[in-house]
Amino acid sequence: MTDRLAADATATRNDARAVLEALPDTLPREEILAINSAKSDIHTARTYAYRDWTFALPPGVFKPGDTSRLVHDRLLDGTIPVEGRSYAAMGVGLGVEAVIAGTRGAREIYAADVHPDSVATASETYARIVGDRPGTVFRPLVSNLFEEFPDSAGLDVITFNPPAVSARTSDDPTVVRNVCVGAGIVLRFFDQIVTRDLLAPDGAIYLVVSNTAELKRIVGHAVEAGFRPEVLHRQTWEGDNCQAYLFKLSRHPQN
Template identity: 85%
Template sequence: MTDRTAAGAATSHDDARALLDSLPHTLPRDEILAINSSSSDIHTSRTYDYNGWTFTLPPGVFRPGDTSRIVHDRLLDGTIAVKGRSYAAMGVGLGVEAVIAGTLGAREIYAADVHPDSVATAAGHYARIVGDRPETLFRPLVSNLFEGFEDSARLDVITFNPPAVSARTSDDPTVVRNVCVGAEIVLRFFDQIVTRDLLAPDGEIYLIVSNTAELKRIVGHGIDAGFRPLVLHRQTWEGDDCQAYLFKLIRHDAV
């Protein structure tokens, strides 16, 4: 496995378009299926270890993979800064992002997921590992993207590792929910942020997407919605052509 850090801020619309043009095209369907062909244990009880913490996963709750760990590591090392800020962990799953944000002193944490059991699991892990911290308001929330957020929400930081794989990798609806909903979920993500003015003026979106998804379409939609992307990290793996990108996106008027 290789791990590469990429740089390059898109500080203008032309820069953003140049970055978009540099991104790889979506992999062919057979390659996507080969990358995502491992058998799923999602209907079993499992455990997951990270940073000395052990998380228990009931059936139906997704275990973080390599791309999720990219986000976790960047939260933990402060690249994604949450201390004193309002933070939304979208698709929170078992709750690693929420636990990290709580231990680092986020002012407010939305632990949001469309799956009620995932939200309950994240809340349980947060209570056990972080506990009650008066300086942090913890908000576990069952929500389809931002639909369950109150109108007054203004977010300083949003992270999202969407299930945007472009090919249907399973007939199991639980696997589909966690892996291969497709690009539309990310397009709606951008549209809801803009329509509801959810991002604070200096707010930041951290989005991880690979070329198993419609990468160019997703980033292009973000640019058209008024965001400027920066590649914080690019990761590749030996044995296939998958490339995963961690993007930081800010509003163009904040550049």
């Protein structure tokens, strides 16, 4: 007789290996630096437009780019479902994810960032656009990853577009914090979720990582930590070899 649970677990492991084997190698340092060579304006006051919303960015708050919009668009169209769910926007920055989650009817929104000014900006943006919404609790949180989260969080949905670029692209610590901390921050992200059991049993993580980071190492670590990766979207750009992936990561079935 076939053990269905064991068979399902084996199939899941095989699927995870297939995803890993299909991922590209990390780009050479020279290519990474060329892709990230644009002059930063992060120390100036700026604005950002997304759909019908306009956001004010004070100095030091990161302006969302193309990879952030992969998450924003899929929160808005429901591909990343948050209605009635507990949602954590990690590295919330300006607060676009929190605003979308509020308009989509999330039950609880953790707007978390290590940068206090970003959390303050996200809070102000949320109050202006969403405001007090019946059935939704907004929880701004200055936190290094999940350090300040309550153990009882029980998150249904987590999104993260980490600053995982593998080459140091600047000597400016603000740029480093937003762009090129490296793979370690994502490894700690998964370790904290597992160690503190922060993800609800049927919850999912939505992670954006490109081959400017140690892509295979990051996804491999997630698999070892007990998560099943699924590629929801792969984004490329004309003129370079960058490939950005939006992964959905859920728990392996238990055997």
